[in-house]
Amino acid sequence: MYDVAIIGAGVVGGMIARTLAAYELKICILEKENDVAEGATKANSAIVHAGFDAKPGSLKAKLNVQGAKMMPKVCEELGVKYKNNGSLVIGFHDEDKRTIENLLERGIQNGVDGLEILDKDELKAIEPNISDNATAALYAKTGAIVCPYELTVAAIGNAMDNGADLRTGFKVCSIKAADAGYEICSENDSIKARFVVNAAGLYADEIAEMVGDTSFKITPRRGEYILLDKECGGLVSNTVFRTPSKMGKGILVTPTVDGNLLTGPTSVDMDDKEDKSTTAEGFARIIKEACENLNCIPFHKTITSFCGLRAVGSTGDFIIHSPRSGFINAAGIESPGLTSSPAIGLMVRDLLMEGGLVLREKGNFNPIRKPMHAFREASDEEKNTIIKKDAAYGRILCRCEGVTEGEILEAIRTNPRPSDLDGVKRRTRAQMGRCQGGFCMPLIMKLLAREMGVPCEKITKRGGNSFLITGKTKEEI
Amino acid sequence: MADLVIIGGGPAGMSAAIAAYKKGVRDILILERDGALGGILQQCIHNGFGLHKFGQELTGPEYALQYENQIKELGIRYKLNTMVLSITKDKVITATNGEDGIFKLRPKAIILAMGCRERSKGALNIGGTRPAGIYSAGTAQKLVNMEGYMPGKEVVILGSGDIGLIMARRMTLEGAKVKAVCELMPYSGGLARNIEQCLCDFDIPLKLSHTVVEIHGKERVSGVTIAKVDENKKPIIGTEEYIACDTLLLSVGLIPENELSIGASVSIDKITGGAAVDQDRQTDCAGIFACGNVLHVHDLVDFVSDEAEIAGQSAADYISGIKEENIHINVETDGKIRYTVPQKITKKKDVTVYFRVADVYRNVKICVYDGDTLLLAKKKVKVAPGEMESIKLSEDMLANCRKLQFKLEEVNA
Numbered sequence: 012m013y014d015v016a017i018i019g020a021g022v023v024g025g026m027i028a029r030t031l032a033a034y035e036l037k038i039c040i041l042e043k044e045n046d047v048a049e050g051a052t053k054a055n056s057a058i059v060h061a062g063f064d065a066k067p068g069s070l071k072a073k074l075n076v077q078g079a080k081m082m083p084k085v086c087e088e089l090g091v092k093y094k095n096n097g098s099l100v101i102g103f104h105d106e107d108k109r110t111i112e113n114l115l116e117r118g119i120q121n122g123v124d125g126l127e128i129l130d131k132d133e134l135k136a137i138e139p140n141i142s143d144n145a146t147a148a149l150y151a152k153t154g155a156i157v158c159p160y161e162l163t164v165a166a167i168g169n170a171m172d173n174g175a176d177l178r179t180g181f182k183v184c185s186i187k188a189a190d191a192g193y194e195i196c197s198e199n200d201s202i203k204a205r206f207v208v209n210a211a212g213l214y215a216d217e218i219a220e221m222v223g224d225t226s227f228k229i230t231p232r233r234g235e236y237i238l239l240d241k242e243c244g245g246l247v248s249n250t251v252f253r254t255p256s257k258m259g260k261g262i263l264v265t266p267t268v269d270g271n272l273l274t275g276p277t278s279v280d281m282d283d284k285e286d287k288s289t290t291a292e293g294f295a296r297i298i299k300e301a302c303e304n305l306n307c308i309p310f311h312k313t314i315t316s317f318c319g320l321r322a323v324g325s326t327g328d329f330i331i332h333s334p335r336s337g338f339i340n341a342a343g344i345e346s347p348g349l350t351s352s353p354a355i356g357l358m359v360r361d362l363l364m365e366g367g368l369v370l371r372e373k374g375n376f377n378p379i380r381k382p383m384h385a386f387r388e389a390s391d392e393e394k395n396t397i398i399k400k401d402a403a404y405g406r407i408l409c410r411c412e413g414v415t416e417g418e419i420l421e422a423i424r425t426n427p428r429p430s431d432l433d434g435v436k437r438r439t440r441a442q443m444g445r446c447q448g449g450f451c452m453p454l455i456m457k458l459l460a461r462e463m464g465v466p467c468e469k470i471t472k473r474g475g476n477s478f479l480i481t482g483k484t485k486e487e488i
Numbered sequence: 489m490a491d492l493v494i495i496g497g498g499p500a501g502m503s504a505a506i507a508a509y510k511k512g513v514r515d516i517l518i519l520e521r522d523g524a525l526g527g528i529l530q531q532c533i534h535n536g537f538g539l540h541k542f543g544q545e546l547t548g549p550e551y552a553l554q555y556e557n558q559i560k561e562l563g564i565r566y567k568l569n570t571m572v573l574s575i576t577k578d579k580v581i582t583a584t585n586g587e588d589g590i591f592k593l594r595p596k597a598i599i600l601a602m603g604c605r606e607r608s609k610g611a612l613n614i615g616g617t618r619p620a621g622i623y624s625a626g627t628a629q630k631l632v633n634m635e636g637y638m639p640g641k642e643v644v645i646l647g648s649g650d651i652g653l654i655m656a657r658r659m660t661l662e663g664a665k666v667k668a669v670c671e672l673m674p675y676s677g678g679l680a681r682n683i684e685q686c687l688c689d690f691d692i693p694l695k696l697s698h699t700v701v702e703i704h705g706k707e708r709v710s711g712v713t714i715a716k717v718d719e720n721k722k723p724i725i726g727t728e729e730y731i732a733c734d735t736l737l738l739s740v741g742l743i744p745e746n747e748l749s750i751g752a753s754v755s756i757d758k759i760t761g762g763a764a765v766d767q768d769r770q771t772d773c774a775g776i777f778a779c780g781n782v783l784h785v786h787d788l789v790d791f792v793s794d795e796a797e798i799a800g801q802s803a804a805d806y807i808s809g810i811k812e813e814n815i816h817i818n819v820e821t822d823g824k825i826r827y828t829v830p831q832k833i834t835k836k837k838d839v840t841v842y843f844r845v846a847d848v849y850r851n852v853k854i855c856v857y858d859g860d861t862l863l864l865a866k867k868k869v870k871v872a873p874g875e876m877e878s879i880k881l882s883e884d885m886l887a888n889c890r891k892l893q894f895k896l897e898e899v900n901a
């Protein structure tokens with residue numbers, strides 16, 4: 012019997028787990044995919060929003076501002092890259108200027124510090140590559156960027172190091188009331204827990220329905236991105252948004268914490284919660300608008316494109332409440348959900364406590380996790396000390412990102428352990444560079460097979476049937 | 489320490505080392521990131537190497553072995569599993585491996601021989617899903633030929649570069665069904681002989697002016713939608729065709745791996761993607777030379793070896809301080825001829841200039857001018873981007889020359 016079961020291993024489930032891991036509790040995280048961070052968490056803009064955007068008084072506004080303030084410390088403890096690069100909302104004409112003034116007003120109401128309006132010259136002075144047509148901008152000094160999947164891997168890893176369990180490949184199909192709690196079932200397995208937290212992203216409405224809560228619906232909204240080579244990461248240092256209009260928020264351009272340039276997202280309402288395909292129209296729109304924001308973006312330096320689905324809740328705000336005794340929803344967590352996640356963790360903890368969960372702090376809780384990129388950032392002398400102990404750190408497998416065999420093995424052996432190629436990719440950046448795994452994929456496949464004690468035929472890209480090879484040569488003639 | 493460090497132990501690096509050795513350099517070190525010498529040839533187990541150089545058809549590994557044996561006989565040093573991390577302008581090399589850790593070298597001369605990598609799917613912006621089963625042709629080649637694994641059973645190949653064509657045959661021989669090779673351009677980027685021997689002989693359809701517009705399949709590729717393209721290479725609506733398959737191989741171009749060169753502030757030719765060099769294959773950083781696919785993408789390894797010999801000999805001259813009379817002639821092109829290597833000439837001696845054309849042209853002559861003076865013209869029935877051309881200029885042609893212009897002109901019937 013667990014004290015708390017958390018459904019969904021995205022950044023929200025992860026932050027809730029890590030928050031609760033500080034207390035004397037038995038915790039289990041249930042995830043339907045083969046790895047953590049496989050939902051919206053792996054494909055978003057990765058912005059720690061300053062908080063001027065959300066409607067004053069909403070949960071989104073409150074948790075955004077609170078989460079953004081917590082983020083630097085959380086990232087430091089978890090050894091996750093965080094960069095306070097600043098955000099700009101640029102405007103092109105008078106109507107934009109009025110919207111920018113309204114955003115400033117909103118930001119002040121929401122409690123955001125350090126907002127200011129820049130004129131054209133001031134804007135150009137801090138971002139020389141901004142379009143010559145931009146006439147004004149809202150400048151949010153507290154805007155920042157993080158790596159969302161690294162944050163989630165680290166949060167869940169830290170929760171596990173402090174005793175939490177993770178079950179991947181556990182797709183919750185039904186929830187039944189059971190003695191003093193719930194029985195949570197997948198197709199062929201079940202666990203019991205006194206309290207259940209629903210952080211199932213796009214499927215949070217279906218999970219809530221399992222306990223009879225039909226008070227909200229979640230619909231998917233597609234967001235496509237194009238990611239450019241590290242050569243282009245220096246084109247801007249701030250995150251550059253357009254002024255929101257009736258047409259929506261528009262395409263942003265931002266550096267990532269790893270030094271690439273990211274542009275997107277599109278915004279298209281969908282029916283299918285699984286359809287993460289990209290489209291020619293989406294690419295065309297990203298390229299057109301991004302090129303309006305900046306003077307010159309070399310899109311021929313594109314290294315990959317991807318798509319994330321926003322979990323849009325029917326209430327217009329985050330849905331965080333307890334509809335049944337012992338059952339908490341953390342649903343409708345669209346943007347700024349990544350930013351808000353540490354604050355959502357606290358809010359869910361408090362709701363659990365109100366619902367009767369007794370919280371006793373663990374004496375030996377360790378909030379610190381060794382950074383995943385510790386080796387990469389060490390000095391040459393430090394690296395040589397490590398290589399002397401373990402030669403695998405001297406062998407580079409991923410040429411483009413310079414990732415060593417030692418780092419990959421370390422990732423494979425660290426909580427939460429990856430069991431597919433994409434999992435290794437998100438933890439180490441191997442296969443994330445300009446050749447996209449062309450060279451190192453076969454090597455990583457073999458390493459993973461060896462570590463997991465299975466043949467290469469069993470290794471997948473992303474769980475399920477995403478097998479990499481179909482068998483041995485000559486076998487099939 | 490070493491007088492000469494060669495980065496890359498493929499055919500270019502090995503030939504360069506041997507040539508430098510034969511010219512008297514003894515302190516040579518080859519750094520290779522792979523576990524063996526031979527470079528990309530290790531995975532090219534098909535025939536067709538060495539026809540020019542050895543007068544017989546060898547496989548890739550056989551061709552490489554000829555050089556590897558010489559390296560060993562001559563006692564030229566090499567370090568395997570060793571990755572060069574950076575080079576500076578003043579020729580400080582930082583590298584790493586499991587035995588030495590991170591170490592630095594400061595040789596008198598450096599030869600860049602890092603080869604090229606394949607363009608990945610990312611750069612193409614193909615819409616649809618992102619399942620498993622999408623490989624660059626070279627990765628598939630490595631899986632099949634080196635690891636003994638089949639990347640899939642029903643295959644569509646995008647791009648008709650040579651590796652794609654070779655893999656069409658290879659996968660077929662291994663029992664896979666290659667359903668089509670789609671090529672965006674109205675002509676193939678591969679060698680004519682490969683189209684004959686790898687596609688025609690196996691009845692594999694080559695669909696020119698076609699591209700993949702959408703990828704299907706959630707976990708593993710389940711199919712692709714292809715479409716015909718117009719003269720601007722835009723897909724024509726209504727020509728879409730769905731092909732069921734479990735694998736998409738990409739053979740959409742090779743990119744010289746010049747991140748290290750750029751770090752050393754070597755000037756790069758925008759068209760070749762490699763360093764801009766003189767007839768000695770010396771870059772604009774004195775003492776840094778380049779050869780092989782890192783300089784420009786070659787179709788035949790024989791020419792790589794030739795080029796590397798030039799670089800090796802020149803590096804030897806550079807190390808022993810030999811200087812010849814310096815001139816400066818830029819080689820310019822007209823666009824129909826896309827590029828030349830070398831891009832400039834600094835010595836008065838016979839030189840062979842290599843180049844590629846931008847499109848398929850028939851009945852043309854390649855003309856070399858100095859200003860308005862025609863120095864040389866060579867007739868060709870057909871030239872194509874997939875086949876590298878060369879032309880030899882003699883010392884006396886260069887005598888009073890200030891600027892060389894390469895032009896492609898029509899031959900009136």
Ligand SMILES: Cc1cc2nc3c(=O)[nH]c(=O)nc-3n(C[C@H](O)[C@H](O)[C@H](O)COP(=O)(O)OP(=O)(O)OC[C@H]3O[C@@H](n4cnc5c(N)ncnc54)[C@H](O)[C@@H]3O)c2cc1C
Nearest residue numbers: 053054055057267271315317318443447448618621622623
């Ligand atoms: C802030 C941020 C920064 C990112 N930075 C990077 C980055 O630097 N580099 C990077 O690659 N991605 C980067 N990504 C994208 C990253 O891959 C994410 O996981 C992304 O969210 C993709 O999810 P997906 O399901 O669409 O694709 P995933 O399944 O995670 O990855 C698909 C990628 O793999 C490639 N691919 C598919 N099949 C093959 C194959 N068989 N062989 C080789 N390649 C194949 C595709 O081209 C595609 O790019 C970033 C994402 C974010 C949010």
Ligand SMILES: Cc1cc2nc3c(=O)[nH]c(=O)nc-3n(C[C@H](O)[C@H](O)[C@H](O)COP(=O)(O)OP(=O)(O)OC[C@H]3O[C@@H](n4cnc5c(N)ncnc54)[C@H](O)[C@@H]3O)c2cc1C
Nearest residue numbers: 019021022023043050051052056058183212234348349350
């Ligand atoms: C295009 C886009 C851009 C965004 N940009 C930003 C931004 O810049 N800044 C910001 O702060 N926020 C941003 N967001 C929002 C942010 O990404 C999300 O709020 C956040 O990732 C949500 O995390 P989550 O854990 O709730 O959901 P998810 O990451 O989707 O996690 C839910 C998990 O639940 C699992 N699950 C679902 N059903 C079941 C089941 N039945 N059984 C077991 N497991 C199940 C899923 O597999 C998934 O792993 C953006 C979102 C999108 C889509």
